[in-house]
Amino acid sequence: MITGHRVGALPADHLTPDSTGTCYGDIDLIAVERAMNGQPVKLTVAEMLHAARLLSARGLDDAEVGRRLRQGRHAIGEWRRRNWAPPQAPRRTRSPESIDIGNAKHGRSGYMKGCGCQVCRDACAAYNLARKRRRAASADSNTAA
Known part of the structure; x- marks a missing residue:
C-alpha cells in the first residue's frame, strides 16, 4: 500500500521535485x-x-x-x-596489428588466440555465424521430428 499525504501535511524537511507532474x-x-x-x-x-x-x-x-x-x-x-551527464561506458580498443600466435595460422576456424587483426576478427565472426546457423538448423529439425 502506498501512503498518501494531504497537501501541506508533509514534514517541513520533506523534499519534492520542482514539478507537480509524475x-x-x-x-x-x-x-x-x-x-x-x-x-x-x-x-x-x-x-x-x-x-x-x-x-x-x-x-x-x-x-x-x-x-x-x-x-x-x-x-x-x-x-x-561532468555537468550531470550520464557516465560513458569505456570503449574497448583492439590492436589492428596481428600478433605472434605461434604455429597457428591467422583466421583459422574462428579461434583468435588473443589476436585482434582484421583477418582473425573476420574469421571469428564467420565461424560464430556458421555455428549459430547450425544450432538453429538443429533446433528446427528436433522440433519437426
Missing part, C-alpha cells in the same frame, strides 16, 4: 522524490542524476546527496564535474 520524459518523479528523501528505491541512471542535481541545487553537500541516493560522495562529485 514523470518528465523517462524520469519517474515519484521515485525521484522518494530517493530525495532517503527512502530506498531503485532508480535508473537518469533518475539518479536528476535527483542528485536537484539535491545539490538545494545546497546539500556531496556526502549528504550520496547518503540519500545510496551512492558515494566521490560519485556525486564526479557527476557534478
Whole structure:
C-alpha cells in the first residue's frame, strides 16, 4: 500500500521535485522524490542524476546527496564535474596489428588466440555465424521430428 499525504501535511524537511507532474520524459518523479528523501528505491541512471542535481541545487553537500541516493560522495562529485551527464561506458580498443600466435595460422576456424587483426576478427565472426546457423538448423529439425 502506498501512503498518501494531504497537501501541506508533509514534514517541513520533506523534499519534492520542482514539478507537480509524475514523470518528465523517462524520469519517474515519484521515485525521484522518494530517493530525495532517503527512502530506498531503485532508480535508473537518469533518475539518479536528476535527483542528485536537484539535491545539490538545494545546497546539500556531496556526502549528504550520496547518503540519500545510496551512492558515494566521490560519485556525486564526479557527476557534478561532468555537468550531470550520464557516465560513458569505456570503449574497448583492439590492436589492428596481428600478433605472434605461434604455429597457428591467422583466421583459422574462428579461434583468435588473443589476436585482434582484421583477418582473425573476420574469421571469428564467420565461424560464430556458421555455428549459430547450425544450432538453429538443429533446433528446427528436433522440433519437426
